[in-house]
Amino acid sequence: MLRSNSEDLIRKVIARFVDQEVIPVAEEHDRKGEFPVELFQKLGSMGVFGIRYPKSIGGSGGNTTLYCIIAEELARGLLSLAGTTAMQCLMGTDGLYRFGTKDMHETFLKPALRGKKIGAFQLTEPEAGSDLGNVRTTAVQDGDSFVINGMKTWSTSGPIADFHTVLCQTNPDKGLKGLMFFFVPSDIPGFSHSKRFETLGTRTTLLSEIYFNNCRVPSEYRLGQEGKGLKVLLSILAEIRAMTGALALGLLRAAMDASLRYAKERIQFGKPIGKNQLVQSKIAKMAVDLEASRLMVYNTARMIDSNESCLHQATMTKYFATEAACRATDEATRIFGGYGYSMEYPVQRYYRDSRFLLYGGGVHEVLQTNIAKHYGL
Numbered sequence: 001m002l003r004s005n006s007e008d009l010i011r012k013v014i015a016r017f018v019d020q021e022v023i024p025v026a027e028e029h030d031r032k033g034e035f036p037v038e039l040f041q042k043l044g045s046m047g048v049f050g051i052r053y054p055k056s057i058g059g060s061g062g063n064t065t066l067y068c069i070i071a072e073e074l075a076r077g078l079l080s081l082a083g084t085t086a087m088q089c090l091m092g093t094d095g096l097y098r099f100g101t102k103d104m105h106e107t108f109l110k111p112a113l114r115g116k117k118i119g120a121f122q123l124t125e126p127e128a129g130s131d132l133g134n135v136r137t138t139a140v141q142d143g144d145s146f147v148i149n150g151m152k153t154w155s156t157s158g159p160i161a162d163f164h165t166v167l168c169q170t171n172p173d174k175g176l177k178g179l180m181f182f183f184v185p186s187d188i189p190g191f192s193h194s195k196r197f198e199t200l201g202t203r204t205t206l207l208s209e210i211y212f213n214n215c216r217v218p219s220e221y222r223l224g225q226e227g228k229g230l231k232v233l234l235s236i237l238a239e240i241r242a243m244t245g246a247l248a249l250g251l252l253r254a255a256m257d258a259s260l261r262y263a264k265e266r267i268q269f270g271k272p273i274g275k276n277q278l279v280q281s282k283i284a285k286m287a288v289d290l291e292a293s294r295l296m297v298y299n300t301a302r303m304i305d306s307n308e309s310c311l312h313q314a315t316m317t318k319y320f321a322t323e324a325a326c327r328a329t330d331e332a333t334r335i336f337g338g339y340g341y342s343m344e345y346p347v348q349r350y351y352r353d354s355r356f357l358l359y360g361g362g363v364h365e366v367l368q369t370n371i372a373k374h375y376g377l
């Protein structure tokens, strides 16, 4: 696969940032479960959050391939930082970029691209996970504004976000065809959130429920046309799935690097454990999974960059790379023996964090169904 100079340069810059500034503090942030504000703001000042957006609105003028390179490198260091970064680059800001007014760009988008404001993306509700046709948060027109009522759950950055892209129902009889996105700043009357959730992994990501109690937003805060919410979501779904594949690829690399180092260093029965064929088999499977994931992620990213229709490829990529990362992080904890169970080494974090990849962009049972559908089933 051909690589451009800008791809090599971005990879080098982000890899250096990860090695010098993320990896040394990753365990501490994970243990404390704190959002890494300084690292996030540094990424903002490096222009990372605007990678997909044109320079004319404060972006960096890049593309999906560069976005995936950033996601992969960051995930190698701290998956939760990579996840919140990916949210800020895409789902948290895309609707605002595409449908927001000039004023909204000045007030919200430009500061967000510099890491000065945080965006969140709200689809999921207690009764609407995979089944978005069941969204019950309503937006009702009242003169020149809309009144939003309802709740969302599993909101990434929910407790700290400055604004939200929220999937609402404007016509409850129409199910999926009544959906529409709205822009909701956190400081408007009627907006609130729960306390943060306790989670198994990606512990520096703050998640919460979000509540809308008669939240009144002006008509220009509509993101897209009435009834076209699903279409808006579908227009970035391939990118969401390619990006999740890139996160998985980065985590897989971290698990394999750690396993390889340990397999060479750890001596048992007078030789490195990596001299045993069963350990070699685990490493060989990781290496093949890594190569296949890399090819799939960057093939999908290049298809997106060439405006090719590739939701099917993106679905297979997210599914394969995530399953591969889950397998590799599990095997890594086995290669480390008892130390894989110790909080002293990062492989336990890789293993816990890997589960995060299973949900965003579609649960794997639904993805498998989508893949099979492509073949007429």
Ligand SMILES: Cc1cc2nc3c(=O)[nH]c(=O)nc-3n(C[C@H](O)[C@H](O)[C@H](O)COP(=O)(O)OP(=O)(O)OC[C@H]3O[C@@H](n4cnc5c(N)ncnc54)[C@H](O)[C@@H]3O)c2cc1C
Pocket: 121, 122, 123, 124, 128, 129, 130, 131, 153, 154, 155, 156, 157, 202, 207, 356, 359, 360, 361, 362, 363, 364, 365, 366, 369
């Ligand atoms: C760490 C984390 C961060 C998240 N961040 C966000 C966020 O920022 N914004 C947001 O909107 N959401 C977010 N989510 C929510 C996420 O998108 C949902 O968890 C996901 O859509 C699945 O919904 P659910 O959890 O309700 O599972 P359900 O849809 O209830 O599915 C549960 C299980 O049922 C089975 N199942 C369901 N439907 C089918 C089917 N059609 N065929 C076969 N099996 C099926 C599968 O086994 C599935 O795993 C986040 C979740 C997590 C864990």
